[in-house]
Amino acid sequence: xxxxxxxxxxxxxxxxxxxxxxxxxxxxxxxxxxxxxxxxxxxxxxxxxxxxxxxxxxxxxxxxxxxxxxxxxxxxxxxxxxxxxxxxxxxxxxxxxxxxxxxxxxxxxxxxxxxxxxxxxxxxxxxxxxxxxxxxxxxxxxxxxxxxxxxxxxxxxxxxxxxxxxxxxxxxxxxxxxxxxxxxxxxxxxxxxxxxxxxxxxxxxxxxxxxxxxxxxxxxx
Numbered sequence: 001x002x003x004x005x006x007x008x009x010x011x012x013x014x015x016x017x018x019x020x021x022x023x024x025x026x027x028x029x030x031x032x033x034x035x036x037x038x039x040x041x042x043x044x045x046x047x048x049x050x051x052x053x054x055x056x057x058x059x060x061x062x063x064x065x066x067x068x069x070x071x072x073x074x075x076x077x078x079x080x081x082x083x084x085x086x087x088x089x090x091x092x093x094x095x096x097x098x099x100x101x102x103x104x105x106x107x108x109x110x111x112x113x114x115x116x117x118x119x120x121x122x123x124x125x126x127x128x129x130x131x132x133x134x135x136x137x138x139x140x141x142x143x144x145x146x147x148x149x150x151x152x153x154x155x156x157x158x159x160x161x162x163x164x165x166x167x168x169x170x171x172x173x174x175x176x177x178x179x180x181x182x183x184x185x186x187x188x189x190x191x192x193x194x195x196x197x198x199x200x201x202x203x204x205x206x207x208x209x210x211x212x213x214x215x216x217x218x219x220x221x
Contacts (some may be wrong), residue, residue, distance in 0.1 A: 011205060053184065057218040061159050062107040063097070066091050066168040066180075067131045076202060077173050086127075088207045089171070096211035099218050107160040115159045122159060124152045124164060133168045134183055139192045145185055155189040163188050166214070170210065180203045180210060180219075 050059070050087065066086050077085075094108035107110035107115070116126040124130075130149045133139075158163050169181040177199060184194040200209045212221070 005009060010143045038164075051216060051218050053217045054219070056184070056193075057102070058105070059164060060105050060107075060160075061166055061184075062112055062160050062162045063093060063109050063166045064112050064129065064153075064156070064168070065109040065127050066171050067127070067129060068135060068169070069171040070173065072173040072175060075173070076176060085171075087208075088208060090167075092207035092211040094168040095206075096215045100215050102215070102219070107162060111158065111160065116156060119159050122155050124156075126156065129153065129156075129167070131167060131169045131183075134167070134181065134195075138181065138197065139183060139195050140196060141192055143192045144188075145190045145192065150187070150190045153185060154190070154216075157187045166195065168214075173202055176202050178206055178210075182214070 043066050045084050066089055069082055069085065074113060090109035094110045097103050097106050111177065114124045129152050133146050142149070153165050157163060163186060165185050165187055167183045167185065169183055172179045172181070180198045180200065182196055183192060185191065186193050198210065198213050200206060200213055
């Protein structure tokens, strides 16, 4: 069992990373630039009452690690590495799922990586699942999952006895705003169930804000 979510989040924090991100965000805020908040809209998704993906909250869903990032040429991303940032975000997601009572049913990014590494039947890299097509274009609901991604996702979810998978496709930094593309897929039917772009602030609270926004898609805050 994972430790208490808040404890995990702080235990896995990276002081140097968060300090650099926070200083950069403070400098951007003082310049008068806008910062997108938790209430920023989800691009590509219809407006609905309540969590748009509440129907999946009580099921079993695997969340894979963030697959890629697109760093800004300026700002806080120049002070961090992709490996550091990905670990911080994936750890925050695991902690948030635990906090919301979803830790027993859902497989966090850290769980998915452990499962993949323990099972020789899964030959692909859980950090590089071939989501290039989804990076280029937001998929439509009901669209088929392209191959060989469909095969990799099916094997990966079968290892954890899940059917649905949430794929954080890309973290794209645009100054003080960070956009994260998410795709929820049914790996048995090999179809996309939902896709959208979350908008969160960059800087020191990026990981925790993003984890909360992801959970808010499925459960009320």
